Amino acid sequence: MKDIVPQPPPLVHNQFATVKELFNQHVVPSYGRFDLALARGEGSWVWDVSGRRYLDLGTGIAVCSLGHAHPEIADTLARQARQLVHVSNLYYQEPQGRLAQSLARLAGPGKVFFCNSGAEANECLYKLARKFGHDDGRFEIITATNSFHGRTLAGIAATGQDKVKHGFEPLVTGFRHVPFNDLAAMEAALSPATVAILIEGIQGEGGILPATPDYLLGLRRLCDERGLLLMLDAVQCGFFRTGRFMSYERILEGVPGGELFKPDAISMAKAIGGGLPMGAAWIRQPYGDLLGPGSHGTTFGGTALVCSVGLKILEIIERDRLADNARQVGDYLKRELERLAGECPQVIRRVRGLGLMLGFELADGVPGLSGNGKSPSLNLVNRLHEAGVLTIPSGQSVVRLLPALNLRDTEAAEGIRIIESVVTSLA
Ligand code: PLP
Numbered sequence: 001m002k003d004i005v006p007q008p009p010p011l012v013h014n015q016f017a018t019v020k021e022l023f024n025q026h027v028v029p030s031y032g033r034f035d036l037a038l039a040r041g042e043g044s045w046v047w048d049v050s051g052r053r054y055l056d057l058g059t060g061i062a063v064c065s066l067g068h069a070h071p072e073i074a075d076t077l078a079r080q081a082r083q084l085v086h087v088s089n090l091y092y093q094e095p096q097g098r099l100a101q102s103l104a105r106l107a108g109p110g111k112v113f114f115c116n117s118g119a120e121a122n123e124c125l126y127k128l129a130r131k132f133g134h135d136d137g138r139f140e141i142i143t144a145t146n147s148f149h150g151r152t153l154a155g156i157a158a159t160g161q162d163k164v165k166h167g168f169e170p171l172v173t174g175f176r177h178v179p180f181n182d183l184a185a186m187e188a189a190l191s192p193a194t195v196a197i198l199i200e201g202i203q204g205e206g207g208i209l210p211a212t213p214d215y216l217l218g219l220r221r222l223c224d225e226r227g228l229l230l231m232l233d234a235v236q237c238g239f240f241r242t243g244r245f246m247s248y249e250r251i252l253e254g255v256p257g258g259e260l261f262k263p264d265a266i267s268m269a270k271a272i273g274g275g276l277p278m279g280a281a282w283i284r285q286p287y288g289d290l291l292g293p294g295s296h297g298t299t300f301g302g303t304a305l306v307c308s309v310g311l312k313i314l315e316i317i318e319r320d321r322l323a324d325n326a327r328q329v330g331d332y333l334k335r336e337l338e339r340l341a342g343e344c345p346q347v348i349r350r351v352r353g354l355g356l357m358l359g360f361e362l363a364d365g366v367p368g369l370s371g372n373g374k375s376p377s378l379n380l381v382n383r384l385h386e387a388g389v390l391t392i393p394s395g396q397s398v399v400r401l402l403p404a405l406n407l408r409d410t411e412a413a414e415g416i417r418i419i420e421s422v423v424t425s426l427a
Helices: 010-014 016-026 071-083 094-107 118-134 153-158 183-189 213-226 247-251 304-319 322-343 376-387 409-426
Strands: 038-042 045-048 053-056 110-115 140-144 175-178 194-200 229-233 265-268 279-284 348-354 357-362 392-394 398-401
Touching (some): 053 409, 071 304, 110 118, 175 183, 213 247, 322 409
Parallel strands (some): 140 194
Antiparallel strands (some): 265 279
16 A cells, blocks of 8 residues: 655665664775765855855865866856767776866876876876886885875875774885974985985875975975975865965965975875865876876776866956955965964963964863864864764864865855854853
């Protein structure tokens, strides 16, 4: 017999507990997750399954560069999906070629390899470095303490944080770490086997720590003198987040000699696809042809679908002057957070970052942010969720803001109002 009243769809009916139970039963528990199940988004706002609205200042860890459900991206996706989603990289297709052309216009003369994630973009850099040094027996890549380069086996070997390595030994060989922003330590670490240096322009997972201008210029000099590749991981800090295409351009603004600075290779991901999985490695000439036919590849890298979205994102960022917006709104957020740090030094110790890549470091022993076995940063992020804002913890004591590049002034002000209410309640 047919039901007179049909059963409602389970997810609409139940909300959070049902979704969480699906994860508990069926998803590998490799993430610590917040008690939050998100159902939809629009611009810089997201809604959870019970219909509650949050201001998203984390954007999936610096991914949704144009916020959520951007209508032009939705149109581009639909149009391209009707035309051509994927063909093998055994063939040519125009969107990939055009996106590579656009990235080289922004980064400088060079060539681009497309992949699907930040870890994979870095894998391309490791292989580039190995290829570059192969004939003279050099293979070692020096990276920075507290860096983060991804979760693949080589990625955790490259990452300068022990916590990602534990349990996965033996590690891929050929990586060593030295303190960030310490040129003398880098110079002392170089060996005859060293072939490349890899750093983030701004350490993201390491707590929003920008490279200093002297460090960047010093590394370039060192690499030129020793015949090393200088490789930058721009997965989190790149793609206009700081107000310039690359964070090093912002860091070196007005610094004598800064305009001549160029890395030999840059890894990108996250914001470049705006939420679709995309990674890219830009390789400066003359090294752009080092990875020849058969040397590297991935089935999904640079599909027509994702590249057409990448092209549209770039078009919108340039048309709507979103780099300038990132700088202006970011400067406002930073000023306001610094004011808050001044008013509540017992909660916020300091504020760091550039543009829309900001972090505030919590003071020691903030009452209400410890004692439950969770880190202070996690506890504060949870409190901010309760108050209606999404942010991202970084390590034990830093909370990150990585909003969409099109965040509005009014939304930034709303974010500050909520953060201020939580911080002052703790002070
Ligand atoms: N590099 C940096 C600087 C990152 O922040 C991340 C991710 O957070 C990665 C690499 C890894 O990127 P993915 O998670 O897309 O593999």
